Amino acid sequence: MKILITGSNGLLGQKLVYALADRDGVELIATARGENRVYKKDGYIFESLDLTDKDAVSKIISSHKPDCIIHTAAMTNVDACELDPAACELNNVEVVRYLINACLPFKSHFIHLSTDFVFDGEAGPYKETDAPNPQSIYAKSKLDSEKIVEDSALPWAVLRTIIIYGVVDDSQRSNVVLWTKNSLEQKKDINVITDQLRGPTLAEDLAEACIQTALRKAQGIYHISGKEVMPIIDIAYAVADFFNLDKAYIHPVSTAELKQPAKRPLKTGFILDKAVKDLGYKPHSLKEGLKIVADQLAGKS
Numbered sequence: 001m002k003i004l005i006t007g008s009n010g011l012l013g014q015k016l017v018y019a020l021a022d023r024d025g026v027e028l029i030a031t032a033r034g035e036n037r038v039y040k041k042d043g044y045i046f047e048s049l050d051l052t053d054k055d056a057v058s059k060i061i062s063s064h065k066p067d068c069i070i071h072t073a074a075m076t077n078v079d080a081c082e083l084d085p086a087a088c089e090l091n092n093v094e095v096v097r098y099l100i101n102a103c104l105p106f107k108s109h110f111i112h113l114s115t116d117f118v119f120d121g122e123a124g125p126y127k128e129t130d131a132p133n134p135q136s137i138y139a140k141s142k143l144d145s146e147k148i149v150e151d152s153a154l155p156w157a158v159l160r161t162i163i164i165y166g167v168v169d170d171s172q173r174s175n176v177v178l179w180t181k182n183s184l185e186q187k188k189d190i191n192v193i194t195d196q197l198r199g200p201t202l203a204e205d206l207a208e209a210c211i212q213t214a215l216r217k218a219q220g221i222y223h224i225s226g227k228e229v230m231p232i233i234d235i236a237y238a239v240a241d242f243f244n245l246d247k248a249y250i251h252p253v254s255t256a257e258l259k260q261p262a263k264r265p266l267k268t269g270f271i272l273d274k275a276v277k278d279l280g281y282k283p284h285s286l287k288e289g290l291k292i293v294a295d296q297l298a299g300k301s
């Protein structure tokens with residue numbers, strides 16, 4: 001099976017590269033904007049691809065004719081999307097049209113990544129059939145892109161996920177676990193939200209769900225996250241406990257106090273039954289995930 005992934009420099013994209021590069025029966029084409037920032041360079045083909053270049057998208061898809069696309073790339077900074085809606089529309093919505101049009105001749109299985117933010121956070125945890133009600137430009141862009149995928153003539157799956165954490169090579173971005181750990185180690189004060197609840201997702205678990213979706217040719221919407229739903233501040237406390245760091249630097253703040261540009265849903269979390277049944281999804285607990293993160297950090301140092 002020929003699998004092409006977008007956003008291979010991102011958190012999920014990198015995990016997919018490591019999981020798929022040397023896998024029997026899979027030919028991997030990893031694509032990312034700019035240079036390849038994944039340390040592992042063998043076992044797959046890398047193509048530099050800015051997805052906003054429609055002709056380049058068409059050229060690369062036509063030359064590789066993938067059986068499956070895992071579209072992880074997106075403008076993921078929620079506040080940046082709120083402040084620049086045109087860039088958000090281009091990177092999160094228009095680009096999906098380019099990819100789908102390019103894939104039509106090859107009937108590629110289109111696996112699209114989306115978010116818990118499509119929900120308003122009034123009634124989490126959510127199942128796949130619950131009604132979305134996006135509250136921000138980013139959230140609306142992801143829901144619009146879901147609709148484009150669903151209305152396409154391709155076989156498709158939409159995997160919605162929640163706060164992804166994990167270790168990456170040469171990351172230009174952080175995530176809740178690394179940010180908390182690094183800040184506390186440097187004795188830096190951090191403000192962490194008390195009244196937003198999430199199901200933190202280990203990047204490796206999400207990558208495996210994407211791979212199972214591809215191998216099983218699963219179609220439809222799937223909710224993929226960690227199995228525990230907790231206030232974001234409890235994720236920070238769990239990191240402090242696990243790495244034996246001083247919690248005094250963690251300062252509780254409410255959503256109202258933080259005044260972020262984009263509105264966030266208060267309580268999300270997912271019901272995972274469909275993914276467990278169809279994809280054999282077995283997420284790690286947060287504690288198990290932190291152990292995996294710690295082992296990987298030890299290996300890299």
Ligand SMILES: NC(=O)c1ccc[n+]([C@@H]2O[C@H](COP(=O)([O-])OP(=O)(O)OC[C@H]3O[C@@H](n4cnc5c(N)ncnc54)[C@H](OP(=O)(O)O)[C@@H]3O)[C@@H](O)[C@H]2O)c1
Nearest residue numbers: 007009010011012033050051073074076113115161163164
């Ligand atoms: N991270 C989360 O907590 C979270 C939560 C819910 C849903 N999701 C969804 O899950 C997916 C994967 O997230 P992630 O955490 O892996 O995101 P990430 O680490 O921010 O990676 C996203 C990647 O997309 C790339 N990208 C953006 N615009 C591009 C373009 N025009 N052409 C090519 N590449 C482009 C970025 O490239 P550069 O590195 O060059 O900037 C980046 O490497 C996304 O679709 C996101 O919306 C994420």
